[in-house]
Amino acid sequence: MDLSLTSPGFAIIDVIDRVPHLVATSTVQTDSGEPQALRYEIIEAHALLFFRQHQPDSTITREIWPPARNFAQNDKVHGAWSAVDRALSRLGLEVTENLSPQTVKKAVTGNGRAEKKEVAEAVRKWLRLSPDYKFRAGYDDSDACAVCLAYLIRENLIDKIPEVAAA
Template sequence: MAPKPETKRYGGLDLSLTSPGFAVVDVKNRRPSLVALSHVKTDSDEAQPLRYELIEAHALLFFRQYRPDGGIAREIWPPSRNYELNDKVHGAWSAVDRALARLDLVVAANLTPSNVKKRVTGNGTAKKPEVAAAVRRILRLSDDYKFATDDESDAAAVVLAYLIAEGLIDV
């Protein structure tokens, strides 16, 4: 008797200070399926440390509930000459890394935005609607499936790009 196919769970992160996106996808028999999407909006009127705390709390609760066991991928922030932008994004990274560490989870891969777009759409300069359409196609979601935000579809694209790069799914 053949063993039952194992399901592995993977996470994707599209991080920012304003609206970080989170995604979890299961893979069974080389086929990805959407488990959960989420994002958290922070208010620019609030102090930056509070915004980081909100992101950390959201990440902790999200990954505590869905706990990826196969790996987590993050889209990297291309370095900017604007120190404040770098600081904000890296602060969000740190907030999520602290939440993951409490759950004994870590980011397994960091992918560039163009790499994510290329792997998921075939075009390294694809626009957000093209990325969302490719995510729907790969996850076998209906054409009218609405993502709550671009951050959620981008987080899903990140995890799918990771799965494609690692040869874990068929596209």
């Protein structure tokens, strides 16, 4: 998961014979004009429906938010985390892994400072998607895939793609 108050991203990736396969992605856009509490409710409802439909049976990983000096930003991200945690809890699930943005980018692209377009390109390669596979605006679904892939790479559960491993 790549969580935010504006557009959290979710992804499910399955591994078959050490090859990752995209099962599903999803994002939900919240409206900045609505009360923050309502936005959290929308995220929680979306997460509940997404995880209820896909029933992950393994690790649930999220990208952590490096603390910012801006308390309001920290509050918004942690509120989104809490909303998703409530949804997962109702299904008997919980986040089991947390990865930093730099860890995710480094594992997936070879560059801990990669831009969103570079991450999306690497995700397409790892998942063997066509080069013109479209991720949503903002790349929140691509980022969620990258979080999943980074965990799978770290745990040596998938084979490296030569093009990406050389980066």
